[in-house]
Amino acid sequence: MTAPQPLQPLEGRTRLIATVALSFATFMNVLDTTIANVSLPAIAGDMGVSPNQGTWVITSFAVANAISVPLTGWLTQRFGQVRLFVASILLFTLASFLCGLSTSLPMLIAFRVLQGFVAGPMIPLSQALLMSSYPKEKVGIALAAWSMTTLVAPVMGPILGGWISDNMSWPWIFYVNVPAGLIAAWVVWGIFKTRETATRKLPIDAVGLVLLIVWVSALQLTLDKGKELDWFNSMEIVALAATAFMGFCFFVVWELKEPHPVVDLTLFKLRNFTVSTIAISLGYGLFFGTVVLMPLWLQQYMGYTSTWAGLATAPVGILAIVLSPIVGKNLHKFDARYIASFAFVVFALASWMRSHFTIQADFWSFFAPQFVQGAAMATFFIPLVSISLSQMKPERIPSASGVSSFVRITFGAMGASVFTTLWENRASLHHARLAENISALQPVAANTLTQLQASGMSEQQSLGLIERLLSQQAFTLAADELFWLSCMIFLVLTATVWFAHPVRGGKMAAGGGDH
Template sequence: MAEAQATYTPPPPLQGAQLVLGTVVLSLATFMNVLDSSIANVSIPAISGDLGVSPSQGTWVITSFAVSNAIAVPLTGWLTQRFGMVRLFTSSIVLFVLASLLCGLAPNIGMLIFFRVIQGLVAGPMIPLSQALLLQTYPPEKSGVALAMWSMTTLVAPVTGPLLGGWITDNISWPWIFYINIPIGLFAALVTWNLYRDRETPIRKLPIDTVGLASLVIWVGALQIMLDKGKELDWFASTQIIVLGLVALIGFAFFVIWELNEEHPVVDLRLFARRNFWVGTLVLALGYGVMFGNIVLLPLWLQQYMGYTATWAGIIMAPVGVLAIVLSPYVGNSMHKVDLRLYATIAFVTFAIVLWMRAGFNTSADLETLLIPTFVQGIAMAFFFVPLVAITLSGLRPESIPSASGLSNFARITAGAFGTSIITTLWEDRAAEHHAHLTEAITDASIATTQALSTLDKLGMTRDQSLSHINHLIEQQAFMLSANDIFAASAALFLLLAGLVWLARRGDAQAAGAPGGAGGAH
């Protein structure tokens, strides 16, 4: 078995209709997976009300999926060697469909959370393996196109999720946010198996690294719960958060030491010895964390302080996909001619410009003002995922792709959780500072205050009502100023990342998954 693994050569690329069909079903599986990580977000109030629990208990529907998914993603490489890439991918889709059905049928919150844990676990290998199978499906010179096709699904699904989830919850019922996975998943599993079953990778009966697996579950679980519950429990003012943080830190340190000394590690951390892998993974994770945190922040600000409904906030976010979808094929086709670090730099500089534009928003911003930066952001999205994934995977042997993809996706997902927690916490903290500063001018000696109170008095408001109204206006301004601070700081971070990506060696799109590619030299 070990000899077969060492001499393994990937099967020839698919052609014609099979190539198109393979791209479609692999993208569909990825779309279904990414969609499910965000579709439940807007449905939590309906789920909580229907199952008779508080909204804070309902958020465990999201947390349970995120925690189990984060644990399963880095196991992809080990599971692939043990069961085979095609068999593992197809099984993941079928089990994901079954878990989706059980989520929709769940009679209470406990069972729903349990089925979401299962759904997250079986979903783990799907995104990394869809990348690996796509790279195997296309010839090396077209690997950029393969990654571009894959990236479109990861760009569109997070925007589609809240819109689709809100519409289904309002017009049908919340279980259907899970039931819609069934036809998509069954079709994807059936076609994938028919197309790829003769293209299976070698299987090695590796011993199970139980200590590494247990430590992974402990530290990732503690970290994800800490990030999810931190803001609610006031972070390190809470004993629970301190304990979770210590468990995550100590568990992570033990995990790294153990895995680096284990003969058959459950996660291959030695990949970080490759310069392009660690630089690509670091830059992709940091960039995604900042981007995702801002993607969460903008709709929150619009809905809570600008009077937008969830649907209209979603509409403002939707144009990001237009230029991303238009430009991604161009990026994929031209990657073998261009230094990939240059494309990544274009992405980061565009992100910085977009966020600098948002840093100038005010409470009178009209629809056009809000939409233009979102539309321009599509350029950044097109140049972000594909080149950075290609840089990360460049020079790796085909059999190493599942491990590398799983590890880089784990870093990206975890960074997204960090970005969301940090940015939303900073938003509230900065808003409190701005609120305190703005209220310093609200005194009985202030002419502006006296005039405002007089005007509101003429409208029939009591003094308490008038002061409450003024406080609401100040709060609106405070959160707007805080959002501006976050947008400006994020723009600066993206400019720093534009420099950091040049630590990688020149990336070659053809080297992603090609044996001996020059782009991934140590």
């Protein structure tokens, strides 16, 4: 076993370059969770599939990423943090290149699975390496630098993806990772190669890994295919749901008894870790569901191009970028639970503002709630990560970060599937109700048809336009309902964080030990 060496914090320019390189690698990873969102219509059209089938491009990455994240702890002990992190960047870069070369949807999904799987260790390891580069009194600044990448990347993804789709071609949303990945890997290796962590050979929990893959994959397939197969009226969905449930139960029992588990469930004995993981995962699931829903709605029913759909979501990054360093620098002065509660209240406010969207909403109507939500994003990750790691010994941070990221990413993938499914189901219901009032015997409808035909439209064209208006109204009403539901859940999450012990500056306040 390699003898452990105490690591001193980095200083000055070296620490700044290291922070930028680690953050950039994380940015590249998180960017790929959303960069394809506004490109789905282009990808689906190019490959001859529906936009709904195209959502597999998003969820396949998220599920594979979620499955591999918990392996971070075992892989770190086997190969070392630095070697594993650099290898993940290089493999992620290769997988991105292969995604760009894809010529069919199954081929693209396969490479997205590979891309998500090799990217798993990147986020938890970037966090661990970054925290080891800073002195303890500046941990808040380190967390702020790290969280800005996880905040800004989901915002930049739709903007960059939209511009590339409109002005180049969709494969370039993956090709952009190639030079970025190579540069990040080179810089990180140059700075951290002498700061490798201790390694030891541990047996791999093969049974736990197989069970993890089975139940997570079955759960995501249930969510993704449910809307196509009429949910539990389909024996395939029943079988998938049963597999997910039984696989999860066997997984929990096995992991609790396994001496070297693939997922260290004993972390959930720590109250702060459990509370923080629940809060951050549910919050991220709601946030990511919105991130997927907004571009689809704007492009399919509000007439936005990919570029403008991306720009409509961009204002969320303004306050996130401005406030994150301030929050990180002053985190030690406040109880982290107050800051997290503020985040959920602002998330709820932004969702409430969105719940009033109409088909007449203009660009600035979308700007306001997106701008407001930036304040929530700046105060969301930093305090909750601080609470999560407040009881952790340094050697458990990679494993804890991996488990927390696994749950968060899984909920993000679930949020995307649940939001799009509920959106379509509620829209179908609203469409049916609206269509009941459209008939030749209904005066307003008859008058509208007459006016449209008088303007030069044929009867078929007039009916087609009315159908388009009905769909636009139905999907807008459905989106409003989901935003309102999100508002209510965010308000409930405001109270959730208060089950954690008080935390200041990444450490528990006096008297806050677990019992």
